[in-house]
Amino acid sequence: MKNNFRDEKLVPQKGRKSRFGQWLYLLIILAVLVVLLSVLLQMRQHEVGEIEGLSIIDEEEMYQPEARDFDDITFTMIKMNDGTELEGYLLTDILDYYGIDRESTESIYFSSLDGSRIIVSYEEIRDEDVMLLVVEGLHRTYRLAFPQDPFRNRWLKDIVLIEVN
Numbered sequence: 001m002k003n004n005f006r007d008e009k010l011v012p013q014k015g016r017k018s019r020f021g022q023w024l025y026l027l028i029i030l031a032v033l034v035v036l037l038s039v040l041l042q043m044r045q046h047e048v049g050e051i052e053g054l055s056i057i058d059e060e061e062m063y064q065p066e067a068r069d070f071d072d073i074t075f076t077m078i079k080m081n082d083g084t085e086l087e088g089y090l091l092t093d094i095l096d097y098y099g100i101d102r103e104s105t106e107s108i109y110f111s112s113l114d115g116s117r118i119i120v121s122y123e124e125i126r127d128e129d130v131m132l133l134v135v136e137g138l139h140r141t142y143r144l145a146f147p148q149d150p151f152r153n154r155w156l157k158d159i160v161l162i163e164v165n
Contacts, residue, residue, distance in 0.1 A: 054142050056162045058100050065094075067140060073097050078129055078147045086145055088133035091125050100164055102126075107165050110144050113158035118144065120154075132159070 056063040073094060077087050095102055105122040120130065133143040135157075144156040 088131040111161040
């Protein structure tokens with residue numbers, strides 16, 4: 001009886017070169033994506049990330065608070081609707097500490113390290129007890145918190161700039 005199967009050593013392995021080509025192709029695409037991502041991150045950091053720490057800009061002056069400045073501001077605890085307790089500084093107290101005229105304030109812009117921005121009217125800050133939370137860790141960071149927002153949609157982390165208009 002004749003053997004229809006070929007000896008495996010004599011049969012060329014067709015899939016080996018194509019598999020190597022596929023892996024090489026995937027590796028090249030991955031390298032290009034990493035380079036593009038790093039370029040985009042560098043561009044984003046030049047927009048906002050140049051500012052170290054927290055800066056507060058009024059129409060006339062720029063303040064760069066240090067940790068010891070917050071020792072003179074009242075540390076407040078507020079209970080959220082879900083029962084969670086927040087500890088931080090009321091934005092109205094921070095504005096008062098730096099002598100920023102609240103009567104002429106229309107809105108406040110908050111910018112975070114990743115470039116996210118949020119605009120809040122002064123009436124909203126006055127009525128809702130908006131807080132600036134200080135997150136201690138390796139680096140001191142600041143977070144904007146709205147205690148009345150149960151879903152935390154408008155919260156902003158890693159704040160680096162507060163512009164008062």
